[in-house]
Amino acid sequence: MNASPSPQANQGAAAQGGESQSGRLSAYILAALFVFLGISAIAWLLVSVVRDPAIRQVVDGTATESGQSPSLIIAFLTQFGIVLPVLILFLGTISIWLGLQLRTRNILAARWAQVALLWLTVAAAIAAIFNIARLGLDYLSQQEQQAAPLEQGRIGSVLLLLCAVGLFALFLYWLNRRIEDVFTGKEQLHSRETRNAWNLLIPTLAVFVLVAARPLEQTFIRSLTDKRFAGQEVPNFVGLENYQNLLGVRLDVVDCRLDEATDECDVARDGSIRWQSIERELLQEGFRTVWTVPLPFDATPSALAISGLDQDFLKSIGTTLLFTVISVSLELLFALFMALTVNSAFRGRGLMRAVMLVPWAIPTVISARLWELMLKDTSAGIINRVLMDVRIVDAPQAWLSAVSLQLPAAIMVDVWKTAPFMALLLLAGLQTIPSDLYEAASVDGATRMQQFFSITLPLLRPTIAVALVFRTLDALRVFDLFNVLFGRQQLSMATYNYETLVNNQQDGYASAISMIIFVVISVFAIAYVRLLNVETE
Numbered sequence: 001m002n003a004s005p006s007p008q009a010n011q012g013a014a015a016q017g018g019e020s021q022s023g024r025l026s027a028y029i030l031a032a033l034f035v036f037l038g039i040s041a042i043a044w045l046l047v048s049v050v051r052d053p054a055i056r057q058v059v060d061g062t063a064t065e066s067g068q069s070p071s072l073i074i075a076f077l078t079q080f081g082i083v084l085p086v087l088i089l090f091l092g093t094i095s096i097w098l099g100l101q102l103r104t105r106n107i108l109a110a111r112w113a114q115v116a117l118l119w120l121t122v123a124a125a126i127a128a129i130f131n132i133a134r135l136g137l138d139y140l141s142q143q144e145q146q147a148a149p150l151e152q153g154r155i156g157s158v159l160l161l162l163c164a165v166g167l168f169a170l171f172l173y174w175l176n177r178r179i180e181d182v183f184t185g186k187e188q189l190h191s192r193e194t195r196n197a198w199n200l201l202i203p204t205l206a207v208f209v210l211v212a213a214r215p216l217e218q219t220f221i222r223s224l225t226d227k228r229f230a231g232q233e234v235p236n237f238v239g240l241e242n243y244q245n246l247l248g249v250r251l252d253v254v255d256c257r258l259d260e261a262t263d264e265c266d267v268a269r270d271g272s273i274r275w276q277s278i279e280r281e282l283l284q285e286g287f288r289t290v291w292t293v294p295l296p297f298d299a300t301p302s303a304l305a306i307s308g309l310d311q312d313f314l315k316s317i318g319t320t321l322l323f324t325v326i327s328v329s330l331e332l333l334f335a336l337f338m339a340l341t342v343n344s345a346f347r348g349r350g351l352m353r354a355v356m357l358v359p360w361a362i363p364t365v366i367s368a369r370l371w372e373l374m375l376k377d378t379s380a381g382i383i384n385r386v387l388m389d390v391r392i393v394d395a396p397q398a399w400l401s402a403v404s405l406q407l408p409a410a411i412m413v414d415v416w417k418t419a420p421f422m423a424l425l426l427l428a429g430l431q432t433i434p435s436d437l438y439e440a441a442s443v444d445g446a447t448r449m450q451q452f453f454s455i456t457l458p459l460l461r462p463t464i465a466v467a468l469v470f471r472t473l474d475a476l477r478v479f480d481l482f483n484v485l486f487g488r489q490q491l492s493m494a495t496y497n498y499e500t501l502v503n504n505q506q507d508g509y510a511s512a513i514s515m516i517i518f519v520v521i522s523v524f525a526i527a528y529v530r531l532l533n534v535e536t537e
Contacts, residue, residue: 024105027182030113030171031102037120038095045080045088054079071237077221083213107185110175111192115199117172121165128161216518223512229505242512248309250287252278256301265301275303282307290314313513316496317520323407323492324475327414331471332464334415335422340456342423343430353427360420368484371413375399406490410481418474422467429463430456465528472524477517493517 049055058075098116101109135154223242225235256265257274266274275292277283287307294303308314342353359367374382377398384396399409433456441451479494488499493513501510 024182026174026178027102027105030175031099033167033171034095034099034102034113034116036099038092038097038099041088041092041095045085045092049076049080052079074221074225074235074237077224081214081217081221083209083217087209105183107179107183108187108191110179110183111187111195114172114175114179115195115202117168117175118199119202121168121172124161124164124168128158128165131158131161219511219514222508223515225508226506227508227511229501229507229510231505231507235508238508242509243516245286245309245509246313246512246516248287249314250282250307252282252305252307253295253302254278254292254305256303273301273303275305278305278307285309291318312491313493313496316491316493319407319490320476320478320493323411323414323478324472327411327418328468328471328475330411330415331419331422332468334419335426335467338419338423339426339430343427356420356423358420359417360424362417364417364480365484367417368413368481371409371416372400372485375409377401400485401489403490406486410485410490413485414475414478414481418471422471425467425470426460426463429460433459469525469528472528473521476521476524493520 052075054075055072058072095116098109098112102113131154135158138154222235224237224239226238227235254276257276258264259266268274273294278287278289286309288309288311289305289307290311291306292303293306294301306314338356342349342356362370376384377396377400379385379388379396381396381399383399384393387393388396397405399405437455437459438451441455446454477494478492479498482490482492482495483498488495491499494517497510497513497517500506500513
């Protein structure tokens with residue numbers, strides 16, 4: 001006969017069953033919390049959009065104080081932007097999905113719920129502290145001015161945030177203690193590492209959204225309008241018209257202008273061939289020829305005419321790219337030579353390292369003014385005087401006014417100033433290379449040149465990539481050097497953006513220029529990382 005279970009066993013089974021039932025109920029409550037948070041976030045966004053005064057004003061057709069009514073798209077983008085709605089919809093959907101997974105008592109969902117509850121608690125606590133501080137400051141100011149008492153709504157929001165902190169903290173405490181008992185399944189090592197990585201990335205992403213993404217979003221929104229700088233007029237939505245004007249480029253083949261007397265190609269004073277203009281219809285549309293490239297394989301002289309709707313911006317792109325490629329390449333060569341020199345052992349090496357950083361330590365505006373004096377187009381300029389004394393030139397050169405000499409002058413100044421910075425970065429990379437590698441190569445009979453190409457250059461590649469990224473980003477957004485030396489004579493992308501915003505008062509158009517500069521810089525940065533395989537180092 002089977003022995004009947006003892007009363008103690010029945011009590012233990014009942015207790016375990018009660019705990020299991022209680023844990024299952026708590027899991028259902030936690031799942032309901034996440035579903036509620038997701039639905040509430042999406043509903044709050046929809047209600048805020050519908051009840052927003054600016055959007056209601058557009059829907060009702062009510063004009064503003066200036067007598068104009070903005071478009072619905074501009075009203076929505078101005079009030080809510082792009083990042084905030086997308087972020088709320090994404091997080092709300094994730095919260096609902098996580099709640100449905102918690103209902104199945106999946107341990108992976110429970111682990112992710114721990115991360116979510118942790119940062120919800122931190123966010124609610126920060127918001128509560130911020131609102132309490134504002135409430136205290138408002139109370140003190142009202143006491144001094146003997147104003148009306150504080151609004152009840154603000155006090156209620158503080159109490160609501162404090163209740164949210166307590167609720168999230170309570171669920172987090174329960175989940176940390178009962179997660180293994182209530183939820184089932186096994187978490188893999190890869191999943192745990194992924195969760196830990198996101199746990200560390202969340203604060204970084206939050207700061208990025210607040211500091212970088214929001215201003216970039218506002219710049220992009222303004223680029224879709226015809227907004228005037230510091231103007232009170234309601235901007236109109238123009239879509240991609242600003243980008244179309246900036247990037248509107250066409251290619252046409254043109255013939256040379258014929259001399260009526262000789263029936264041959266007309267030649268300018270500098271020896272260059274004069275080319276015909278593009279068709280009249282294109283000129284009426286606003287296209288202007290920016291560059292003319294001779295075609296070498298045609299029987300009759302012809303050229304490729306590159307035209308654009310905004311020739312100044314296209315010229316600024318060409319100037320900036322040419323300045324960047326030449327200056328950064330020269331800086332890399334000079335910096336590599338300087339870094340190899342100061343990395344070797346010789347007397348006075350420490351003094352040499354300090355002295356070579358002096359040009360980089362001088363502010364760009366001051367160094368540009370110093371070089372402006374040295375590059376005077378008279379014999380009073382130091383550069384002209386030295387070149388004339390050594391018989392390189394016969395007469396003073398107009399470095400800052402002659403179009404053909406402006407860009408070489410800017411490159412010379414930039415290389416002198418920023419090559420030490422790149423040398424400092426390369427020197428740091430050289431000092432991480434073990435000396436044992438060079439000793440082993442010397443024993444094997446490798447020459448200094450072989451050691452450089454087989455040891456130094458491959459191991460220095462990540463450092464070179466970092467130096468190139470830093471210098472290329474600076475060169476692509478060069479402003480102060482061109483502005484001090486040339487003014488409006490020679491424009492970079494940044495100086496053209498400044499002229500468009502400040503002098504022409506075209507905020508929307510300047511914002512489109514800023515976005516194009518941002519894209520160009522991003523393309524260069526990604527290209528460096530990909531081509532030099534930095535991510536695999």
